[in-house]
Amino acid sequence: MNLYSLRIDDHDVAIAADSTVLQAAQEASIAIPTLCFLEGLSAVAACRMCLVEVSGNDTLLPACITPVQEGMQVHTATPRLQDIRRTLIELLFTEGNHVCGICVANGHCELQNLAVEVGMDHSRLPYRFPDRHVDLSHPLFGMDHNRCVLCTRCVRVCDEVEGAHVWDVGWRGEHCRIIAGLEEPWGAVEACTHCGKCVEVCPTGALFHRGDTTDEKHSDPARLQALMQARQQQRWNP
Amino acid sequence: MHPESTPRRITIDPVTRIEGHAKITIQLDGSGAVATARFHVTEYRGFERFCEGRPFTEMAAITARICGICPVSHLLAAAKTGDKILGVAIPPAAEHLRRLMNLAQLTQSHALSFFHLSSPDFLLGWNSDPTQRNLFGLIAANPDLARAGIRLRQFGQGVIEALGGRKIHAAWAVPGGVRSPLSPALRDQIRAGLPEAFTIAERGLSLFKQLLDTQLQEELEVFGNFPSLFLGLVGKDGSWEHYGGRRSGGIRVMASDGSLVADGLQEDDVEQFLAEAVEPWSYLKFPYIQALGPQAGSYRVGPLARLNLCDCIGSERADQELQELRQRGGRVVTASFLYHLARLIEILACLEQMEQLLDDPLITATHVRARAGVNCHEAMGVSEAPRGTLFHHYWVDANGLIAKVNLIIATGQNNSAMNRTITQIARHYLADGNLSEAMLNRVEAGIRCFDPCLSCSTHAAGQMPLLVQLIGPDGTLLEERRRG
Numbered sequence: 001m002n003l004y005s006l007r008i009d010d011h012d013v014a015i016a017a018d019s020t021v022l023q024a025a026q027e028a029s030i031a032i033p034t035l036c037f038l039e040g041l042s043a044v045a046a047c048r049m050c051l052v053e054v055s056g057n058d059t060l061l062p063a064c065i066t067p068v069q070e071g072m073q074v075h076t077a078t079p080r081l082q083d084i085r086r087t088l089i090e091l092l093f094t095e096g097n098h099v100c101g102i103c104v105a106n107g108h109c110e111l112q113n114l115a116v117e118v119g120m121d122h123s124r125l126p127y128r129f130p131d132r133h134v135d136l137s138h139p140l141f142g143m144d145h146n147r148c149v150l151c152t153r154c155v156r157v158c159d160e161v162e163g164a165h166v167w168d169v170g171w172r173g174e175h176c177r178i179i180a181g182l183e184e185p186w187g188a189v190e191a192c193t194h195c196g197k198c199v200e201v202c203p204t205g206a207l208f209h210r211g212d213t214t215d216e217k218h219s220d221p222a223r224l225q226a227l228m229q230a231r232q233q234q235r236w237n238p
Numbered sequence: 239m240h241p242e243s244t245p246r247r248i249t250i251d252p253v254t255r256i257e258g259h260a261k262i263t264i265q266l267d268g269s270g271a272v273a274t275a276r277f278h279v280t281e282y283r284g285f286e287r288f289c290e291g292r293p294f295t296e297m298a299a300i301t302a303r304i305c306g307i308c309p310v311s312h313l314l315a316a317a318k319t320g321d322k323i324l325g326v327a328i329p330p331a332a333e334h335l336r337r338l339m340n341l342a343q344l345t346q347s348h349a350l351s352f353f354h355l356s357s358p359d360f361l362l363g364w365n366s367d368p369t370q371r372n373l374f375g376l377i378a379a380n381p382d383l384a385r386a387g388i389r390l391r392q393f394g395q396g397v398i399e400a401l402g403g404r405k406i407h408a409a410w411a412v413p414g415g416v417r418s419p420l421s422p423a424l425r426d427q428i429r430a431g432l433p434e435a436f437t438i439a440e441r442g443l444s445l446f447k448q449l450l451d452t453q454l455q456e457e458l459e460v461f462g463n464f465p466s467l468f469l470g471l472v473g474k475d476g477s478w479e480h481y482g483g484r485r486s487g488g489i490r491v492m493a494s495d496g497s498l499v500a501d502g503l504q505e506d507d508v509e510q511f512l513a514e515a516v517e518p519w520s521y522l523k524f525p526y527i528q529a530l531g532p533q534a535g536s537y538r539v540g541p542l543a544r545l546n547l548c549d550c551i552g553s554e555r556a557d558q559e560l561q562e563l564r565q566r567g568g569r570v571v572t573a574s575f576l577y578h579l580a581r582l583i584e585i586l587a588c589l590e591q592m593e594q595l596l597d598d599p600l601i602t603a604t605h606v607r608a609r610a611g612v613n614c615h616e617a618m619g620v621s622e623a624p625r626g627t628l629f630h631h632y633w634v635d636a637n638g639l640i641a642k643v644n645l646i647i648a649t650g651q652n653n654s655a656m657n658r659t660i661t662q663i664a665r666h667y668l669a670d671g672n673l674s675e676a677m678l679n680r681v682e683a684g685i686r687c688f689d690p691c692l693s694c695s696t697h698a699a700g701q702m703p704l705l706v707q708l709i710g711p712d713g714t715l716l717e718e719r720r721r722g
């Protein structure tokens with residue numbers, strides 16, 4: 001196996017050449033915040049939370065999709081990065097309608113945890129209060145677009161793991177949103193297998209079990225990894 | 239006419255002791271006497287509007303945020319409306335637990351109203367230094383009583399926390415029941431707090447009755463003593479009721495002579511029975527009984543109404559106090575000043591009923607939630623809040639998204655009565671067309687009899703101090719005083 005050596009903050013790391021900077025940081029037990037990234041799904045670098053500085057490169061690079069290089073010097077927590085991460089979280093909060101006090105995911109929300117982690121005690125940006133709707137047409141689940149951060153985990157899990165491809169990303173710019181089928185009510189999309197993987201991987205309260213009330217959504221993305229591993233090991237084959 | 243033709247503004251501290259903010263105008267007639275007095279609520283929040291489009295399952299958590307004093311009332315009314323949208327009868331244990339939380343809510347809110355907000359008026363006197371006539375003045379003058387009031391409120395809040403996990407805005411009651419059962423350990427913890435709570439409640443009762451017998455005779459006559467209708471829930475056997483559910487005997491409306499205008503009315507019939515009038519000078523609506531019109535159909539709700547409406551309370555000590563109240567004020571008590579006494583009697587009733595509920599083994603049962611889909615597209619839920627009957631009315635689409643909301647709040651239902659009360663007080667105490675300090679204090683205290691919660695009643699945000707304006711017959715502003 002071809003190994004590359006690189007330095008992340010004050011740690012020297014040696015890792016397989018086909019790894020990403022995020023994997024290298026995880027190998028060295030260096031925490032880089034992530035939101036759209038989820039082990040087991042393809043990486044899309046949509047949220048930009050994992051941006052890092054690389055010496056000799058003026059551009060900030062998303063750790064989840066940046067391949068390691070020999071001799072790379074990576075900085076994961078500079079003041080500039082910390083300010084950018086806080087601003088990114090503020091942007092996510094202000095461009096949607098995130099009301100934690102009444103949210104199904106309150107207390108178990110990755111966005112909320114990140115806000116705490118980056119020290120967002122208030123928003124320096126004005127709230128936009130967009131007019132978005134809730135889709136409760138599915139018999140088991142609901143989709144609240146007010147709480148969606150467009151991480152696309154639902155799109156990827158449905159496509160890559162379940163193979164149903166119910167979800168996609170529709171429209172552009174500020175109108176960009178997750179759509180079911182060909183922009184249909186979720187309940188009308190026959191491709192949906194009702195498996196609930198999208199609900200399980202959603203980092204916020206955007207996707208939830210119908211009937212859930214405040215604080216009641218307890219997602220566990222680790223279940224996805226368990227499922228992937230079991231499939232890989234063909235545990236269910238006779 | 240008023241000796242000074244130009245308006246003047248006098249700032250009075252401290253901020254008024256009501257839950258919310260208001261303005262009062264006193265209109266004089268040509269002879270300089272009081273024509274009318276109006277209680278204006280001048281802010282607007284629009285809760286009913288921004289609930290639209292949300293899942294009905296969120297309504298308990300959203301509407302609980304209307305108020306930090308009585309979130310439990312909104313929580314229960316919303317959960318009961320949600321039960322009806324699901325079309326389920328909730329598990330009996332869930333009803334017991336909701337009852338227990340409502341009793342704790344009534345206890346803590348009444349303790350706040352009596353000990354923290356109103357008792358400085360009675361105990362320190364109408365003419366005492368305004369900077370001292372508040373909870374802090376009470377702490378200085380009578381620390382034991384102030385501490386007792388705080389302890390009683392703490393007990394009620396503690397029960398709410400034991401059940402819902404937090405003292406304020408516990409989103410614990412949900413459509414179909416409640417989210418978690420009560421453990422035997424927490425039941426025992428609640429039970430251990432009851433003896434002290436009983437002692438404080440009885441001490442408050444004995445103190446207030448003594449004041450009524452000695453110093454507060456005039457207030458009984460002047461502070462909103464007039465005939466009116468009373469509305470509230472009663473139990474199946476006509477007993478005192480605060481929740482409804484399986485024990486509900488429906489809504490009863492009684493006139494001051496004891497005759498029944500309506501009995502056994504179901505909350506679903508309320509929309510046909512009640513109407514809401516709107517005045518251009520206040521965001522607070524004026525609900526009334528439709529068939530009787532806005533004047534004759536205005537009514538009072540709250541602790542005094544509940545005690546007037548019931549045949550008995552159903553627990554020993556509170557029933558004794560109810561008999562004493564009726565000896566003092568008649569079968570149907572019309573003196574609004576006795577809302578304070580009614581509050582204290584209700585605290586006693588709450589504590590006794592909590593004791594009964596905690597003794598029932600069902601209280602720790604673990605099946606506490608029924609689940610179902612949307613089976614009904616319109617529902618009205620009711621509960622008795624500390625300040626009176628609270629109605630939540632929702633319309634939902636086929637998927638359970640809120641299409642329309644109407645909230646009928648206790649303070650709104652007392653709106654006409656509050657206006658009549660301050661008119662009566664202003665007429666009695668307005669001397670020579672002047673806004674005297676003693677009159678202002680009593681006008682404010684007249685409002686406080688109803689313990690109005692303006693954040694609930696208008697679902698309003700923000701702060702506005704109490705403003706009293708004296709207006710001449712030609713509409714000119716003669717005098718204005720502001721508090722806060």
